[in-house]
Amino acid sequence: MTRSAVRLPDAASVQVALAELDPTSADAALVPALSAAFPGFDFSLAHVDDEYWRDTRSVIRPDGMWIGELRPWMTAELAKDGGDVKAVWTRLRETDLQITEWRGTSAFVFAPTGPAAADYIQIALGREIEWRAGPIVNPDYRPWGEEELLDPGWPRDKPLPDSARLVGPVYRLLDRAGGAFVHVRSFLDRCDRVEREKREAKRPEMERRVVRETGPHGVTRETPFLELVPDYFEFVPREVRFFRDWEASSAGAQRVFTHWALDARDYTHKGEREVGFIPRPLKMPSDRLLMTPETTVHQLMDRIEAIDREIALPFGWFFLMTHGHWVEADVGLAIADALKAQRVRLPDPDAAVLLCWAEQTYGF
Template identity: 30%
Template sequence: MRREYDLQTDVLATVVATTPVTLKHVALLTAFATRTDFRDARYVTTRDTWSARPARLVTADGIEIASDYRAWVEQQLAEHGGNAEAVCTANRTKGYLLTEVQPVLHYFSHDRGGDQDNFVQLEVWEEQEFIARELFARQATDWGRPTIDDLRNGHPDSGFEERLERRDLGTPRYRLGRAIDMRVFTALVESLFSDRHRRDGDRLLRVTDTSTGSESVRSVREFTPGYDQHISRERRFFDDWTESSAGQSGERICTRWIFQTSDWTDPKAVRWISFVPGWGHNQKVAAVKDTHRLDAYGLFGRLNQFDRRIGMPFAWYFYGLHGNLVKDGHLERILEAAEQGLIVLPENNYRVLRRWRDLPYGF
């Protein structure tokens, strides 16, 4: 189902799929600039945390048996009454090789300027197909029986497959993952949050005064000062960036962070949409640690050193909202030190930090 923020088109998918993989994605960036509306797209970062997945089934001579391994498995299961062991027995002597695809995910952003959320995030998969092993052991083993899940995942005889030297098939290829209008996405996040927050605020609670025993009924909103001023953590992330030295210095959030989006509907037909930011730096950055021996001034110096490594001001605050390079305890110590006059923070950064302490959030 196409979502409100989806900008994928068949034309865009074709442009991506037909562009060769080159060093630093030069060809793809050129294609974006000359063949799409995303003329100012730039590379942000890469994530390579995915395992290889089954792709095709071929013979030792390279003849294709099935272009879609999982579809072949389902057909085989249907022919053998859903018996995974029978499928293995029927195919053990055929010498079939399983090809797999190793994916990595590249993030690009097309900044449209203005508000910090006014950009398009482009997610592009780079995939390399290869042969690593025979699918079935030549002989059945006594080490357990293959399950249907084992078969579907391409490991019916896990630990006993004939291992081969990895052989790449062809060259890597690009495939369009998603093109997300982050301004529309964030507006939708905030709209759903506001509706849900308003409904939650209307809930009534029965309260008993322990000293008098009298009872009263009050709404959640009445119990929570400033309840109607709350906004989503996603909106706050952009707003904090805009107000702080990060945004005021001219840094654009879409060149520094990527956004792992989520959009799903629960069994009660309630839609949940959100994102988790991920840092976009491509160099190794050491965590701020061993700070318990440091006084506030020493900690502040360590955080400013962290900013220099990242290459922008107030980076430590945003890294403190997500990940393990900066801890939220560091944020608390810095705010306390600023309020005690031990260190000096720019006023805009102090406001952001104080607002975070008054109503903490993170990812």
């Protein structure tokens, strides 16, 4: 089948495929279901351990019989007692009613569309399970406001046994800030275009802006802003640099999506378009690499080599550094200084990427 004949996935069709999954086999059936819905794509799945809670809760009886959604049901119960929170709590804690909640973790589906680093699609999903969370109210603590009855937080204080599972797992398309479904190359083009348009819109302002500096003898000098930042209109978004650096480095022999998922966003806030992503590592080292005064650059080199081996990605430490948590930026700056002093060595492509980053750092 030629690429032109392949039907690209779309949100509506993905939702149909997800709705047809049987919760008892959803984990194993997800990729085959998508492959059947979209022939010609080689889908893969990655899970991320980042528990979240949906705001949808239900009221049930001990036998699992559904009574209603918690918030409207509890609102009606409050109305019965004239909004008296204590009276509702006293009455309900003597019942055997229970509440459920949906707990989820993120899952990402990927499929390559070409050979380049950004040639793939990503689908952001939630893997969600409905649990029997506990009694309808906390019998040991009287709530002081309506919201504690309408949106109780106390059941989340402890993990739930598998026997408390009611439904799931089910997979749901997550449209967090417009990033549920992205073709990464097109998304990067959009990032670049939106940033360019924002800066062009500010061109008259930037051309008028000056930076005032007071020199010796109190003399004030005015320098046009664009003389100090001549590449202001050639700015490259960090998202684009991440993928360019991947392709230019030793990491480029592997696919980005085998190591990273993207928390993508595309929304408008106060009239301004926001497009971008935060990369999320799928493979993490066992320890963080922090810069300390007593750490030598040769010790850093040993540590970054160990990280690369641990996550099975050459130059992987660099991308963990741009992520900002697992490797401190000062580590990269120290190695860059040592490279310039010819005290350490990296493969030429990696050295070029690191030195370019050190000249104009970026991070997420």
